[in-house]
Amino acid sequence: MTSAPEPAAARATLQPAGDALDVALAGDWRLAGVQPSWIDLTAGVVLPARVRVTAEAVGTWDSALLLFLAEIAAWCRARSIPYDTSALSERMRVLFEQLEAASAANPALAPHAENFLVTVGNATRHVVGTARASVSFVGEASLAFGQLLRRPRKFRWKDCLDQMQQVGAMALPIVSLISFLIGLTLAYQAAVELRQFGADIYVADLVGLSIVREMGPMMTAVILAGRTGAAFAATIGNMRANEEIDALQTLGISPVSFLALPRLVALGVMMPLLALYANAVGIIGGMIVASGILQIPPSAYWIETKSIVDLHDVTTGLIKATTFGLLIGLAGCLCGLRADRSAAGVGRAATSAVVTSVLLIIVADSLFAIIFNLLHV
Amino acid sequence: MSAAPPAVPAIEVQGLECAYEERIILKGVTFQVRRGEIFFIIGGSGCGKTTLLRNLVGLEAPVRGTVRFLGRPFTEADSAARREQLKTFGMLFQGGALWSSLTLRENVALPLEEHTALPRAEIDALASLRLAQVGLAGFEGYYPSEISGGMRKRAGLARALALDPAIVFFDEPSAGLDPVTSRNLDDLVRQVRDTFGTTIVTVSHELRSIYALADRLIMLDREAQGIIAEGKPEELAAGSPDPRVREFLTLSPVHGT
Ligand SMILES: Nc1ncnc2c1ncn2[C@@H]1O[C@H](COP(=O)(O)OP(=O)(O)OP(=O)(O)O)[C@@H](O)[C@H]1O
Ligand SMILES: [Mg+2]
Numbered sequence: 172m173t174s175a176p177e178p179a180a181a182r183a184t185l186q187p188a189g190d191a192l193d194v195a196l197a198g199d200w201r202l203a204g205v206q207p208s209w210i211d212l213t214a215g216v217v218l219p220a221r222v223r224v225t226a227e228a229v230g231t232w233d234s235a236l237l238l239f240l241a242e243i244a245a246w247c248r249a250r251s252i253p254y255d256t257s258a259l260s261e262r263m264r265v266l267f268e269q270l271e272a273a274s275a276a277n278p279a280l281a282p283h284a285e286n287f288l289v290t291v292g293n294a295t296r297h298v299v300g301t302a303r304a305s306v307s308f309v310g311e312a313s314l315a316f317g318q319l320l321r322r323p324r325k326f327r328w329k330d331c332l333d334q335m336q337q338v339g340a341m342a343l344p345i346v347s348l349i350s351f352l353i354g355l356t357l358a359y360q361a362a363v364e365l366r367q368f369g370a371d372i373y374v375a376d377l378v379g380l381s382i383v384r385e386m387g388p389m390m391t392a393v394i395l396a397g398r399t400g401a402a403f404a405a406t407i408g409n410m411r412a413n414e415e416i417d418a419l420q421t422l423g424i425s426p427v428s429f430l431a432l433p434r435l436v437a438l439g440v441m442m443p444l445l446a447l448y449a450n451a452v453g454i455i456g457g458m459i460v461a462s463g464i465l466q467i468p469p470s471a472y473w474i475e476t477k478s479i480v481d482l483h484d485v486t487t488g489l490i491k492a493t494t495f496g497l498l499i500g501l502a503g504c505l506c507g508l509r510a511d512r513s514a515a516g517v518g519r520a521a522t523s524a525v526v527t528s529v530l531l532i533i534v535a536d537s538l539f540a541i542i543f544n545l546l547h548v
Numbered sequence: 549m550s551a552a553p554p555a556v557p558a559i560e561v562q563g564l565e566c567a568y569e570e571r572i573i574l575k576g577v578t579f580q581v582r583r584g585e586i587f588f589i590i591g592g593s594g595c596g597k598t599t600l601l602r603n604l605v606g607l608e609a610p611v612r613g614t615v616r617f618l619g620r621p622f623t624e625a626d627s628a629a630r631r632e633q634l635k636t637f638g639m640l641f642q643g644g645a646l647w648s649s650l651t652l653r654e655n656v657a658l659p660l661e662e663h664t665a666l667p668r669a670e671i672d673a674l675a676s677l678r679l680a681q682v683g684l685a686g687f688e689g690y691y692p693s694e695i696s697g698g699m700r701k702r703a704g705l706a707r708a709l710a711l712d713p714a715i716v717f718f719d720e721p722s723a724g725l726d727p728v729t730s731r732n733l734d735d736l737v738r739q740v741r742d743t744f745g746t747t748i749v750t751v752s753h754e755l756r757s758i759y760a761l762a763d764r765l766i767m768l769d770r771e772a773q774g775i776i777a778e779g780k781p782e783e784l785a786a787g788s789p790d791p792r793v794r795e796f797l798t799l800s801p802v803h804g805t
Contacts, residue, residue, distance in 0.1 A: 325662075409648075410647070410648070413643065413645060413648065414641045414643060414645035415645055415646070415647050415648065417602075417607050417641065417645060418639070418641060418645040418646075418647070418707075419647075420606075420607060420634070421605050421606075421607065421634055421637060421639040422634065422635070422637075422639075422658075422659050422662065422663075422711075423630075423631040423632070423633075423634035423635040423662075423663070424658075424659075424662050425631070
């Protein structure tokens, strides 16, 4: 190997010998090198009665040679031509037979073979399983919450505080930026229209109400769905892949009360706080646009906002925010606990946590709109 | 234990069938483990040893068959009763399965925190003792990602023993360990059994451990999808009618200790 000569190209020469066809292999056969193409070689060849393979001039060789032999064999079998490999070296023949046996071996159990009906059946079973798991998860989480109220000392406060930090404090920059921009955009849109009627000051009303009742909680929830929901699913999914969840279960510790509850509590506490903060930042965004392009002084803007937004509006927003938070936590933890035990499974869990939470948030928001409308709040 | 009245076995497994989805791995598995026994489960790679352990402790639901621990039904019990029983078990997973967000000390301390009313200081002392017993003194503050695979295994062992469980399940405790550490763990396992009368069920390929520790063993086989031999290692090695069993048990030159 040290002073290896320049490798010779792999060659196969076809030589008709009576009604037989001699295939003489020569040169160095390397997987990394270039091999001749059997299909090209046999193009236009008169079909022989037999094929005989020889390999006298072969230098070094590896599986590339075996693959070429397999190609010849397959070609011959397809045309019912007998082929003869007896002229090959002993090692070549043994390996070639192993290769043939391995590719002929019918996978006795093909756990992943699927047809349409199986796919539909599995999908249905998956949906039913998810529904059942969600219900039992909610039940178990409620029980665990009851236990927390009865025996608060057993609760994992440290985990919960860590999560609050992750969920709340660490999300402040992105929540600030997005709420500020939303406030800005809303005010801009409103200003263009309202100015035509000389109703400039009502920008404050429009921005205030839509931020506090709708956009503040909603945007915060969407941000947290992407930030926190995905993180929960990935963390818990990874723990599942590492058998860490199994280890909890074999100790008689419920993964729901151990992992999910601190996260749910953290989200339930931090979501309304973040939404409140988002409201404030959004209103400031509106205020800046108003004073910049409509020349409304911030004090007038503030007084107008205070006159139109009352506690009711803020509370409905916060009720929504808390609900959204719990939904995000639910989707994140559940997707994590049901993740496949693999790296890809963890990725899918994170994706589905985000999609599910956004979906749940929008559905819940519509339900809230209907309910609040019926209650006239 | 030998003088005890006709004791209830620690583990009774009756007609257990284990499968993943539709694929049956084991069927008709029936055996008993006596109290205070060190019981080995052996067999070639992929024959279903880990699967059997997971079914025994309820991590997978067996297709059919029953498991009773200390005379009490386990497979048919409801989840609250099962959780009660699980508190008296310890389990070492093949990969260690340490909680990655907790330090080694916290890992070992967690079962104690959850299931005892001991004060913090005593829990920490016990956790340090367990870690020292498996040769991990000084690593209490490390996270699982900061130690080697064999050390994770040992930390997992310390965690499995944390609550002085009545029954422990070890999945290949000595795989990936050097011979000396592995023998020290064998000594620890025997010491635990001799001191507390713990029933120990171990999956292992290590012939030396088998001959040093096993009171009895069962051997599983992939083709047979079940138990192909049961008995004392020495007797099986010498007199089993099944060549697969004799081969497995006599392949290594270290015969006896
Ligand atoms: N989660 C799973 N899903 C589907 N099949 C599985 C799963 N885990 C294991 N199996 C299958 O079950 C069989 C037994 O696996 P198991 O892990 O119990 O073997 P083992 O005896 O513990 O092997 P080893 O000595 O290598 O640890 C294998 O054929 C494997 O393909
Ligand atoms: Mg295994």
